[in-house]
Amino acid sequence: MKDLITVFVVSLFLISLFSCHQPTPINSSAEKNKNEVLILGTIHGGHLTDSIYNTAYLEKLITEINPDYILAEIPPNLFDEAMAGFKRDDTISEPRVMRFPEYVDVVFPLTKKMKFEIIPTAGWTRIMANERSEKLKAISKDPSRVEDWQVFEEANALSDSVYEATGKVDDPYFIHTNTYDSIQDISLQVYNRLFNVELCLGGWDNINIAHYWNIEKALEKYRYQGKRFLIIYGAGHKSWFMRELRKRDDVNLIEMKPFLDAIQ
Numbered sequence: 001m002k003d004l005i006t007v008f009v010v011s012l013f014l015i016s017l018f019s020c021h022q023p024t025p026i027n028s029s030a031e032k033n034k035n036e037v038l039i040l041g042t043i044h045g046g047h048l049t050d051s052i053y054n055t056a057y058l059e060k061l062i063t064e065i066n067p068d069y070i071l072a073e074i075p076p077n078l079f080d081e082a083m084a085g086f087k088r089d090d091t092i093s094e095p096r097v098m099r100f101p102e103y104v105d106v107v108f109p110l111t112k113k114m115k116f117e118i119i120p121t122a123g124w125t126r127i128m129a130n131e132r133s134e135k136l137k138a139i140s141k142d143p144s145r146v147e148d149w150q151v152f153e154e155a156n157a158l159s160d161s162v163y164e165a166t167g168k169v170d171d172p173y174f175i176h177t178n179t180y181d182s183i184q185d186i187s188l189q190v191y192n193r194l195f196n197v198e199l200c201l202g203g204w205d206n207i208n209i210a211h212y213w214n215i216e217k218a219l220e221k222y223r224y225q226g227k228r229f230l231i232i233y234g235a236g237h238k239s240w241f242m243r244e245l246r247k248r249d250d251v252n253l254i255e256m257k258p259f260l261d262a263i264q
Contacts, residue, residue, distance in 0.1 A: 123210020132202025
């Protein structure tokens with residue numbers, strides 16, 4: 001536990017360093033060479049069953065975007081094994097990565113015909129995930145936390161009902177709107193307020209800090225190189241990342257809609 005807390009404190013310190021960097025003086029050359037950043041919100045297993053937002057659609061979309069770098073929801077310590085397995089067997093056998101069809105069926109196969117580099121950026125760890133599950137289970141059964149758990153479940157139900165009422169469930173256009181982010185935040189902000197500190201590294205803010213720390217490292221490494229970055233994460237993370245990315249003066253945030261239009 002002490003080791004996890006230490007990692008968390010160090011992560012907070014480092015992301016603070018990145019977030020508080022001195023703005024680079026902008027001249028015409030720097031402005032011209034700002035990197036472009038897009039966020040692709042995914043639905044994970046839903047891509048295997050949805051009639052529109054499926055893996056074939058993702059393949060066309062990523063091809064149209066034509067990124068230089070894909071910042072993936074893959075932990076750095078698992079990436080080499082996943083890539084080695086893909087090169088060896090033409091498929092993904094690493095257990096964590098193989099849960100995501102957007103990588104197994106789309107991103108890794110596209111490396112054969114496109115020239116982007118995959119940069120793993122997920123802050124997820126198995127220890128964190130196990131601890132989060134255990135703590136949430138304990139909270140749900142704790143008589144002293146009945147009110148908190150009820151508020152959490154009601155927020156989830158409200159978020160789901162509002163989403164269903166839009167009639168645009170898993171619509172890729174809708175997923176890439178501020179309205180979608182606001183609906184997701186109905187439950188995610190309650191979850192964060194009630195449990196973030198308690199869940200330590202597995203809390204909502206805390207895991208996003210860990211993810212974004214790795215994203216920031218990649219953006220810093222290639223600052224002002226005129227490259228296109230595609231961040232691919234579960235759609236619920238999109239609003240958190242956007243709030244942080246808007247603070248940067250060295251990137252142009254690109255809307256997804258023109259690329260969605262292009263593949264219709």
